[in-house]
Structures are given as structure tokens and as C-alpha cells.
Amino acid sequence: MGKTIAEKIISEHSGKNVKAGDFVVANVDVAAVQDGTGPLTIQEIQKIGLEKCANPERTILFIDHAAPSPRKELSNAHKILREFSKKTGAILSEVGEGVCHQRLVEDYVNPGEILVGADSHTCMSGALGAFATGMGSTDVGIAIALGKTWLKVPETYKIEVTGEFHEGVYAKDLILHLIGLIGADGATYKALEFTGETIKKMPMADRFTLSNMAVEAGAKVGLIASDEITKEYLISRGRGDQFKVVDSDPDAVYERVIEIDVTRLEPTVSCPHTVDNTKLVAQLGSIKVDQVFIGSCTNGRIEDLRIAADILNNKKVHPDVRLLVIPASRDIFLQATREGLIEIFVKAGASIMTPGCGPCVGVHAGILGDDEVCLATQNRNFQGRMGNTKGNIYLSSPATAASSALTGYITDPRRILCSAVEQRTYPFEKYI
Amino acid sequence: MIKKGKAWKFGDDISTDHIAPGRLFHLRTNLPELAKHVLEDADPEFAVKMSVGDFVVGGNNFGLGSSREHAPQVIKIAGVNAVLAKSFARIFFRNAINIGLLAVTCDTDRINQGDDLELELSEGIIKNKTQGTEIEMAPLPDVMIKILNDGGLAKHVEKYGDFQLV
Numbered sequence: 001m002g003k004t005i006a007e008k009i010i011s012e013h014s015g016k017n018v019k020a021g022d023f024v025v026a027n028v029d030v031a032a033v034q035d036g037t038g039p040l041t042i043q044e045i046q047k048i049g050l051e052k053c054a055n056p057e058r059t060i061l062f063i064d065h066a067a068p069s070p071r072k073e074l075s076n077a078h079k080i081l082r083e084f085s086k087k088t089g090a091i092l093s094e095v096g097e098g099v100c101h102q103r104l105v106e107d108y109v110n111p112g113e114i115l116v117g118a119d120s121h122t123c124m125s126g127a128l129g130a131f132a133t134g135m136g137s138t139d140v141g142i143a144i145a146l147g148k149t150w151l152k153v154p155e156t157y158k159i160e161v162t163g164e165f166h167e168g169v170y171a172k173d174l175i176l177h178l179i180g181l182i183g184a185d186g187a188t189y190k191a192l193e194f195t196g197e198t199i200k201k202m203p204m205a206d207r208f209t210l211s212n213m214a215v216e217a218g219a220k221v222g223l224i225a226s227d228e229i230t231k232e233y234l235i236s237r238g239r240g241d242q243f244k245v246v247d248s249d250p251d252a253v254y255e256r257v258i259e260i261d262v263t264r265l266e267p268t269v270s271c272p273h274t275v276d277n278t279k280l281v282a283q284l285g286s287i288k289v290d291q292v293f294i295g296s297c298t299n300g301r302i303e304d305l306r307i308a309a310d311i312l313n314n315k316k317v318h319p320d321v322r323l324l325v326i327p328a329s330r331d332i333f334l335q336a337t338r339e340g341l342i343e344i345f346v347k348a349g350a351s352i353m354t355p356g357c358g359p360c361v362g363v364h365a366g367i368l369g370d371d372e373v374c375l376a377t378q379n380r381n382f383q384g385r386m387g388n389t390k391g392n393i394y395l396s397s398p399a400t401a402a403s404s405a406l407t408g409y410i411t412d413p414r415r416i417l418c419s420a421v422e423q424r425t426y427p428f429e430k431y432i
Numbered sequence: 433m434i435k436k437g438k439a440w441k442f443g444d445d446i447s448t449d450h451i452a453p454g455r456l457f458h459l460r461t462n463l464p465e466l467a468k469h470v471l472e473d474a475d476p477e478f479a480v481k482m483s484v485g486d487f488v489v490g491g492n493n494f495g496l497g498s499s500r501e502h503a504p505q506v507i508k509i510a511g512v513n514a515v516l517a518k519s520f521a522r523i524f525f526r527n528a529i530n531i532g533l534l535a536v537t538c539d540t541d542r543i544n545q546g547d548d549l550e551l552e553l554s555e556g557i558i559k560n561k562t563q564g565t566e567i568e569m570a571p572l573p574d575v576m577i578k579i580l581n582d583g584g585l586a587k588h589v590e591k592y593g594d595f596q597l598v
Binding site: 074 | 457460461522574585597
């Protein structure tokens with residue numbers, strides 16, 4: 001019987017021929033924590049006398065959630081990570097280097113590996129064909145100290161994606177559509193495997209967006225087979241020698257197959273306060289926005305910034321809107337600067353902030369006022385997420401976000417991107 | 433050991449942001465202080481009104497969202513006996529067992545706010561003393577029972593110096 005990607009990777013790392021439902025102890029290649037979860041990780045392993053790293057060169061401590069620190073308690077939490085790094089040789093990713101998930105795919109995780117990270121969106125590295133999953137502080141602490149973890153081998157849902165995206169419709173719209181379709185617990189405990197002709201042609205940036213949000217359907221991992229596109233990406237990051245093909249067998253057993261034709265998709269948003277509360281932008285009516293955030297591990301890559309900059313070029317953000325732009329990593333920030341994108345954003349009236357999580361976690365920078373609305377390219381819109389339970393968060397693609405920053409209302413990007421002839425086919429008159 | 437307490441009912445999709453919100457990020461290295469705000473964004477009065485030994489009773493997908501272990505930690509530190517829900521998000525469930533907080537999957541539609549509950553883990557049953565009914569608990573995997581019996585994952589590893597689970 002054939003194997004899924006999850007079964008293959010876990011078999012290799014446990015020395016057993018596993019199938020879905022088995023429990024194993026597996027070797028961990030990369031372990032990661034961030035400044036919200038890492039201090040507890042270190043305290044937990046200190047308590048049991050295990051303050052050590054099995055693989056320091058593959059243990060990474062990220063300061064990204066509250067970076068730069070807005071208050072002394074968090075500055076002291078950051079010190080715990082810096083001291084642990086000095087003591088054990090674990091790698092420290094400092095303030096300004098970027099969001100952990102972006103940094104992990106840029107420089108640390110390879111196809112066929114197991115990554116455990118104390119952050120739920122660790123599943124993003126699954127786009128490289130790695131078994132990457134989010135866990136709690138103690139789990140990752142034990143993985144850091146012992147170089148292994150216990151796993152239940154998940155059953156897999158195959159997400160078969162076909163068709164061509166229309167202009168103005170992106171991978172973000174696809175993943176929001178999928179989560180709306182199956183629900184926020186539609187894939188709890190399961191592995192997602194994204195496949196099909198559309199995925200095989202999809203650039204890495206978009207694949208990362210899909211895998212990043214697998215957890216928003218409850219999934220343990222969001223896997224994509226590695227191929228020539230993966231290889232090109234690794235070469236561009238100086239890790240071409242780490243490439244290997246990771247794919248499921250043709251006769252692998254899937255618990256469920258979900259088919260999506262992206263030709264039929266339209267710009268989609270998640271409405272407050274759950275990610276599965278999705279609607280088409282065209283069906284929304286007039287929703288005034290106070291803040292727009294373009295960035296995050298979900299959509300803060302150079303490709304996302306290019307889309308946003310194209311829309312904002314030589315235009316001004318609506319006077320009632322604050323636009324926050326955060327490149328997901330320092331390399332992306334540099335590239336955006338070289339390409340002139342940062343200048344476009346600044347001239348349009350945006351605030352550019354330090355690479356990191358920014359307003360997505362509600363710790364600092366961009367906290368909402370009562371009854372304010374934020375349209376964000378991030379992955380989560382739970383009540384209170386942006387620091388105020390009375391705030392309302394909508395999620396969208398960078399194109400929808402940039403378009404809305406211009407108009408002051410949640411706006412279908414096709415209204416700005418598409419030609420006048422094409423526009424007539426869409427019901428734009430409904431709003432504005 | 434029988435656990436006894438009152439039920440505190442919450443709805444579906446109680447997220448880790450409801451339980452331990454990001455705006456209190458700075459209290460994550462001070463868990464007893466963070467525990468004073470447990471579930472504050474779902475019910476601002478819960479932390480004040482609950483008694484040690486009470487049960488948190490959720491609906492579907494309890495604990496969805498972040499991997500923050502602080503969420504089950506503050507529920508445990510507040511003195512909650514166990515969390516009961518129709519279903520749990522994966523990471524919260526694993527974290528709860530890892531830190532020694534009992535998380536039980538069962539039909540919570542049969543529990544109302546304020547009901548007196550008795551839970552006997554070895555029997556696999558929750559007795560709703562107010563309604564005079566018995567509710568079956570979904571069994572835990574053996575791996576998780578071993579972790580719970582050892583007092584959590586850290587204590588398990590401390591005891592054996594390694595995993596002794598499978």
C-alpha cells in the first residue's frame with residue numbers, strides 16, 4: 001500500500017514503517033520557538049534539568065512577536081532567549097530579522113525534514129515538503145533537549161486544485177475559500193496535502209500562503225510535494241544541495257479528497273470573528289475600514305508587496321485609513337527597498353514597520369480602537385486578536401487590502417486591476 | 433480520584449485569544465498573574481466568580497488558534513478541575529495533557545451552566561448530579577494516559593530521561 005507524504009517522512013524519522021493512526025517517537029531535524037512561547041520552553045526544561053540542545057545549529061529562537069519590545073516585561077522575556085542562545089549555541093534570530101515562519105523557510109528547513117515549532121503557523125514550512133507542525137512550549141522544549149518528539153501519524157486530506165486564477169484572485173482567496181468550505185475544525189488532527197495542476201505551477205510564495213493557513217482548518221500540517229519550483233527556491237536561498245523530491249505514492253490512501261477549481265473563485269474575505277466566516281468581497285456591501293495591514297507570515301513576501309505596490313503606485317491612501325506595511329523578513333525589506341516598493345508605500349501614506357509579526361498578535365503596534373475595523377493580510381481574526389475585543393478584523397489578499405486602503409471600504413481589487421470592459425461583468429455598482 | 437465541581441458553560445470556538453489574550457503577552461512570564469485573567473475575553477467575570485475545582489465546559493473546537501501553552505496553564509493554575517468539550521483543537525488538547533490538565537471530549541450539550549458534576553477518570557463517566565444523568569467520556573490514547581499518569585510530559589521525561597511512550 002502506498003504512502004502519503006506524512007507517512008513517508010514520519011517513517012524515515014522513526015525507523016518504522018508507519019501508517020495513519022500509529023504512535024511513534026520520531027527524530028526532529030529543526031526545533032523553533034518565538035518570544036511568546038520560548039521563555040516558557042526554557043523554564044520548563046530548566047525545571048527538569050534538561051537545559052541543553054541536541055542540535056544547537058538547528059535550534060532557532062525567534063524574537064518576532066514583540067519586536068522591538070514595547071515594555072520591560074517583554075524585554076526581560078527576550079533576555080531569557082538571548083541567554084539560552086549564549087549558553088547552548090542555539091541560533092538567535094534578533095529583532096528585525098523577521099517572522100519566524102518566513103525565516104524558517106528562507107534559511108533553515110529542507111524537504112523531507114521534521115520541524116516542530118512553538119507557534120501554530122509552523123505548518124508553513126510544509127510547502128517545502130517538510131513535516132512541519134506547531135506544538136506547545138513543553139513539547140518543543142523536549143524536542144530541543146532530546147532531538148525527538150512523539151507523534152501520531154495523521155490521516156491525510158488531499159486537496160486537489162485545478163484551473164487558472166482570474167486576475168485579482170490569489171492563493172489567499174483559495175485558502176480562505178477552503179477554510180470557509182470545511183470549517184475552522186474541518187481538518188482537525190489531519191494532514192492536508194495540496195496537489196493538482198494549479199499547485200504544480202504555483203510559485204513558492206503562494207504555496208507558503210496555503211500551507212501557513214492549514215492550521216486555521218485545524219490541520220496538523222499543510223504539505224506540498226517538493227519539485228522543480230521548490231528546487232529553484234532552495235537554490236535562490238543558497239541551499240540547492242538540500243533539495244530532494246518528497247511526494248506521496250500514486251496509491252497512497254487519503255481519508256478525504258476535496259476538489260477545488262480556482263477558475264470559479266472570486267476575491268474572498270474572512271469576516272469577524274472566525275476565519276471560516278468567509279464571504280465574497282462582492283457580497284459584502286459597504287464596510288468602512290480604519291486600518292489596513294499588509295504583511296505577516298501569511299502575506300508579507302516580496303511577491304505580496306509587489307502586488308500591493310502596483311495598486312498603490314502614484315496614489316494616496318484614503319484619509320480615514322491607516323496603512324501599515326511590514327515586510328516579513330529583513331531580506332524582503334531589502335529587496336522591496338531595491339525595487340522601489342518601499343518608496344511607493346511611503347509616498348502613498350503608509351507606515352513601514354520592523355520585519356516581524358506587527359499588529360497580528362495584538363501585543364503592540366496597530367492595536368484597534370473600540371468598534372474599529374481592520375482589513376489584514378494575516379491569518380487570524382479572532383475576537384481580541386488585535387489587542388481589543390471591541391475591534392473587528394477582516395482577512396484578505398494583499399490586492400484586496402491595498403485596494404481597500406485607497407477607497408476606505410473593503411473593495412474588490414478587480415475594480416482597480418481589471419480593464420473597463422472586464423469590470424462591467426462584475427457587480428461593482430453595489431458599493432461605493 | 434473523583435473530581436467534583438460546578439460547570440461553567442462556554443460556547444463553540446473558544447480560542448486561545450479568549451483564554452490568554454495577546455494584549456496580556458507581557459504576563460506570560462508571570463503565569464499566576466496571567467491566570468487572574470483566565471478566559472477574560474470570553475467571560476470577564478469567570479476568573480472572579482469560579483471556585484477551585486470547577487469545570488470549564490466548552491462546545492466545539494475548544495482552544496483553537498495559537499500554540500500558546502499558557503492557555504491550558506492558566507486554566508490549570510486558576511484551579512479548574514478539567515476542561516470538557518465536544519471537540520478540541522489539536523494543539524490545545526496536546527498542551528493540556530502535557531501540562532497535566534485533564535481535557536475530556538464528551539457531549540457537553542447535556543451540561544448546563546451551574547450544574548454539579550462529578551468526574552471519575554477510571555470509570556470514563558461524568559455524573560451530572562443536577563440533572564441525574566451520566567455522560568460518557570471519549571477514551572484518551574494510551575500515550576496520553578501515560579503522560580497524564582506521570583504528571584505531564586516534563587515529569588515523564590524527567591522520570592525516564594527519555595520518552596517511554598510507545
